[in-house]
Amino acid sequence: MPELKRLHAGHAPAxxxxxxxxxxxxxxxxxxxxxxxxxxxxxRYNALLAEQEAGICAFHVLVAEDGSILGRFNLVDIEEHxxxxxxxxxxxxxxxxxxxxxxxxxxxLAAAQHGLRTLRAATARQNAASQKVLTKAGFVPVGPAxxxxxxxxxxxxxxxxxxxxxGSAILPGDRLRDGDGHR
Numbered sequence: 001m002p003e004l005k006r007l008h009a010g011h012a013p014a015x016x017x018x019x020x021x022x023x024x025x026x027x028x029x030x031x032x033x034x035x036x037x038x039x040x041x042x043x044r045y046n047a048l049l050a051e052q053e054a055g056i057c058a059f060h061v062l063v064a065e066d067g068s069i070l071g072r073f074n075l076v077d078i079e080e081h082x083x084x085x086x087x088x089x090x091x092x093x094x095x096x097x098x099x100x101x102x103x104x105x106x107x108x109l110a111a112a113q114h115g116l117r118t119l120r121a122a123t124a125r126q127n128a129a130s131q132k133v134l135t136k137a138g139f140v141p142v143g144p145a146x147x148x149x150x151x152x153x154x155x156x157x158x159x160x161x162x163x164x165x166x167g168s169a170i171l172p173g174d175r176l177r178d179g180d181g182h183r
Contacts, residue, residue: 002062012041029130060109073103075119
């Protein structure tokens with residue numbers, strides 16, 4: 001069964017293989033990382049790990065039983081109990097609920113391990129798959145995203161509050177824990 005793990009130095013070869021294998025697939029719906037990303041992968045990867053160590057970001061990978069990476073799930077610009085969510089999953093697992101389940105799990109981790117209260121995510125209007133993932137994971141649209149944030153494409157910001165407020169609904173896919181709601 002795939003496992004969501006915090007990114008570490010040992011994931012570098014699998015992360016590069018994941019990005020290379022899915023580059024064309026990703027470029028169809030999100031901005032391409034560009035040749036420099038791949039040419040300077042080691043330096044960029046080490047910079048990401050440094051940002052994570054500094055608490056600015058929290059990077060996660062969904063690792064298959066064989067050690068390959070099925071997806072990347074990132075919390076970036078962590079500040080004042082809020083972060084921006086970014087994610088991408090391998091083409092061969094897309095459309096199977098992997099992204100939705102993992103985004104839900106990351107929401108739980110964001111609150112429990114990072115003390116976050118709110119997550120935001122932007123997606124281009126033509127990226128229906130990402131909109132569906134966010135909605136199923138409990139995010140709601142909150143307004144237009146600046147096209148400059150989405151490689152010149154119009155889009156929408158989504159938001160999910162991670163801390164339940166009195167009277168808030170339990171969203172589909174949320175697990176009840178002891179003391180949460182009625183049984």
